[in-house]
Amino acid sequence: MSEPVLAQLVAALIGGRIRIVDLTQTLSPDFPQIVLPPEMGQAWPFRVEEASRYDERGPGWYWNNFSCGEHTGTHFDAPIHWISGRHLPDNSTDTIPVAHFVAPACVIDCSRQAAADADFLLTADFLRQWEKTNSRIPSGSWLLMRTDWSKRTDPVAYQNLDSTGQHTPGPDTDAVRFLIEERGVLGFGSEAIGTDAGQAFHLKPPYPCHYLMHGSGRYGLQCLTNLDLLPATGAVVIAAPLKIKEGSGSPLRVIALVPGPADTPQPGRRTAAKDKKSRVEKKRR
Amino acid sequence: MRPPRKNPILRTRVPTLPPSVRSRVALGLTAAAARGSFELQVCRDCGTVQYPPRESCRVCLSLRLDWHVQDGAGELLSETMLRHSNELFYRERMPWRLGMVRLDCGPVLVAHLHGDCAPAPSRVRVRSALDRAGQAALMAMPEKDTPNMADDRQLREMTCDPKFRKVLITDAKTPLGHALVEAIVAAGADLVWAGYAEPWKKTAGFDQLASIPQVALLPLDLTNSRAVKDAAGEIGGRVDILINTADHHRNYGIAARNGVEVARAEMDVNYFGLLRLAQEFAPALRGRGADGQSSAVAWVNLLSIFALSNFPPHGTYSASKAAALSLAQCLRAELGPAGVRVINVFPGPIDDEWNQLLPPPKIAPARLASDIVHALRGGVEDVYPGDIAEDWLARWRDNPKALERELAAGT
Numbered sequence: 001m002s003e004p005v006l007a008q009l010v011a012a013l014i015g016g017r018i019r020i021v022d023l024t025q026t027l028s029p030d031f032p033q034i035v036l037p038p039e040m041g042q043a044w045p046f047r048v049e050e051a052s053r054y055d056e057r058g059p060g061w062y063w064n065n066f067s068c069g070e071h072t073g074t075h076f077d078a079p080i081h082w083i084s085g086r087h088l089p090d091n092s093t094d095t096i097p098v099a100h101f102v103a104p105a106c107v108i109d110c111s112r113q114a115a116a117d118a119d120f121l122l123t124a125d126f127l128r129q130w131e132k133t134n135s136r137i138p139s140g141s142w143l144l145m146r147t148d149w150s151k152r153t154d155p156v157a158y159q160n161l162d163s164t165g166q167h168t169p170g171p172d173t174d175a176v177r178f179l180i181e182e183r184g185v186l187g188f189g190s191e192a193i194g195t196d197a198g199q200a201f202h203l204k205p206p207y208p209c210h211y212l213m214h215g216s217g218r219y220g221l222q223c224l225t226n227l228d229l230l231p232a233t234g235a236v237v238i239a240a241p242l243k244i245k246e247g248s249g250s251p252l253r254v255i256a257l258v259p260g261p262a263d264t265p266q267p268g269r270r271t272a273a274k275d276k277k278s279r280v281e282k283k284r285r
Numbered sequence: 286m287r288p289p290r291k292n293p294i295l296r297t298r299v300p301t302l303p304p305s306v307r308s309r310v311a312l313g314l315t316a317a318a319a320r321g322s323f324e325l326q327v328c329r330d331c332g333t334v335q336y337p338p339r340e341s342c343r344v345c346l347s348l349r350l351d352w353h354v355q356d357g358a359g360e361l362l363s364e365t366m367l368r369h370s371n372e373l374f375y376r377e378r379m380p381w382r383l384g385m386v387r388l389d390c391g392p393v394l395v396a397h398l399h400g401d402c403a404p405a406p407s408r409v410r411v412r413s414a415l416d417r418a419g420q421a422a423l424m425a426m427p428e429k430d431t432p433n434m435a436d437d438r439q440l441r442e443m444t445c446d447p448k449f450r451k452v453l454i455t456d457a458k459t460p461l462g463h464a465l466v467e468a469i470v471a472a473g474a475d476l477v478w479a480g481y482a483e484p485w486k487k488t489a490g491f492d493q494l495a496s497i498p499q500v501a502l503l504p505l506d507l508t509n510s511r512a513v514k515d516a517a518g519e520i521g522g523r524v525d526i527l528i529n530t531a532d533h534h535r536n537y538g539i540a541a542r543n544g545v546e547v548a549r550a551e552m553d554v555n556y557f558g559l560l561r562l563a564q565e566f567a568p569a570l571r572g573r574g575a576d577g578q579s580s581a582v583a584w585v586n587l588l589s590i591f592a593l594s595n596f597p598p599h600g601t602y603s604a605s606k607a608a609a610l611s612l613a614q615c616l617r618a619e620l621g622p623a624g625v626r627v628i629n630v631f632p633g634p635i636d637d638e639w640n641q642l643l644p645p646p647k648i649a650p651a652r653l654a655s656d657i658v659h660a661l662r663g664g665v666e667d668v669y670p671g672d673i674a675e676d677w678l679a680r681w682r683d684n685p686k687a688l689e690r691e692l693a694a695g696t
């Protein structure tokens with residue numbers, strides 16, 4: 001194993017010993033955005049306007065202009081997003097150390113609990129139990145809460161609003177404190193529209209995952225998907241927000257590297273052999 | 286009487302228009318008809334009421350002529366059935382009944398004659414309504430209402446009656462949207478598409494609309510260009526009347542709200558939403574302006590009386606509605622050649638959450654809905670529902686600068 005480390009990585013990727021899983025929802029105008037009382041400032045939903053499509057507006061090319069909020073679709077929350085993190089150093093998308101954008105992840109499976117109770121709160125005890133059957137949550141890792149909420153493809157079920165507001169799972173205050181103070185996580189990720197539970201306004205403090213995580217310089221990832229394809233431990237998440245000046249967050253592509261079975265080439269991976277084959281096929285046509 | 290169904294193997298008739306050239310002075314008749322008023326010139330010096338409109342009094346040559354509302358009561362002197370015309374519009378609609386009427390106020394005129402008018406001599410009411418060219422035309426109606434008189438073939442060429450037609454209401458989630466769906470169904474529409482955005486936000490009563498047999502729910506968010514395009518692709522070729530009720534209303538001036546987000550959201554729905562709708566739906570409407578007796582006939586915009594003059598407490602909303610009014614004039618010019626009427630509705634404050642702090646009178650959604658149906662059945666293109674709207678319109682027509690000062694002073 002005297003090969004350079006990145007060469008080993010590339011060999012593992014090509015050989016399929018490392019697979020890449022997309023944890024990102026498609027940015028689409030149909031994907032719901034967070035709901036706030038209408039008198040408050042709002043996050044824009046994703047919208048797209050055609051600039052040209054091989055037509056009189058641009059005869060040979062197709063392109064769009066899009067608009068969205070910093071917190072639209074699968075997105076990253078920077079500490080400056082919350083008032084508790086506003087004075088921290090390196091707290092916005094342009095100043096966060098890039099080393100934080102690649103980190104290991106622990107995936108806590110709460111899918112059964114969330115299916116039974118949309119208001120399910122992840123507790124510190126639940127996390128301790130998880131550590132008993134897995135391993136201690138390492139410092140500097142993402143804690144990803146798997147709820148299978150992303151499988152709710154109907155936006156009405158995904159938002160899950162009633163006259164008392166939103167009902168989606170999230171962590172309780174003790175769990176957030178435990179993860180920050182006792183485990184030193186990098187941040188918290190969820191499948192629902194926020195890192196906090198839908199009813200977290202009623203917790204102490206309100207929205208503990210935002211208030212406490214961002215207040216101690218930690219990050220958030222929300223609207224994740226495919227968490228069910230990740231191992232409980234051992235995945236590496238690549239989550240690099242757009243470098244927006246003083247950005248409070250950004251939509252982003254989140255991918256995970258996961259250990260795969262040995263020597264099964266990754267579907268879709270471009271290899272020299274494949275390229276040659278496709279060139280031959282083209283010639284035949 | 287239900288019009289016969291279209292024969293789909295025949296070519297869809299291309300829209301033609303009745304003669305539309307008018308002198309500037311004759312447009313006075315059109316200006317009144319656009320508001321639903323029948324006005325004739327009255328000489329300030331000798332009192333003569335005259336028709337057709339002229340530059341001077343036909344009796345005393347005075348130039349001091351004023352437009353005054355007339356009740357249209359008169360006597361049908363004679364009638365004829367037109368069986369030939371060199372005007373393409375009438376050639377395609379023969380035979381056509383015309384009558385000569387002497388108004389009680391003096392003038393003798395030729396008018397389109399409703400099928401239910403008794404043979405001459407008989408009493409009739411002459412009304413002035415916009416025809417397919419958007420110009421004032423005179424129609425003699427029976428003195429007293431008759432059953433189903435709105436179904437008259439010649440009258441339907443002037444009105445935009447929802448009866449037997451297919452109607453899109455772009456936002457049916459609001460109280461006005463509910464009321465309008467119900468009113469349009471009650472008016473005899475064959476089909477009503479009830480548009481809705483943001484399905485995860487429930488509003489009381491919306492789900493019940495789906496149980497009305499004539500109603501089909503349609504996902505439609507005017508801020509989403511692709512959604513508008515998709516909706517137009519699916520139903521655009523079948524819409525006879527489009528009623529744009531989508532409205533984003535917040536109550537801020539300039540100083541009362543930091544930033545442009547609220548104003549932008551208002552513009553995105555109220556102005557760009559109309560633009561997106563017009564780009565996607567207007568082409569199909571233009572193509573069906575003469576598609577039989579249930580042709581594409583009307584496009585209704587829910588504007589606001591604030592479009593005429595800025596109401597500072599709702600300042601950015603007023604600006605978005607003024608922008609929409611300007612765009613609606615462009616749309617009217619573009620749909621006009623197809624005979625599709627653009628009706629602008631300028632209500633006073635609606636009795637809803639965003640007008641909570643305004644004192645009464647506020648127009649009830651159900652009343653506004655019935656005024657819109659009334660406008661479609663009539664021959665108007667500008668409607669000012671509610672006491673506030675009528676009052677503002679009168680003040681604005683009298684002296685727009687005075688109204689600006691009064692609104693700035695909060696009176």
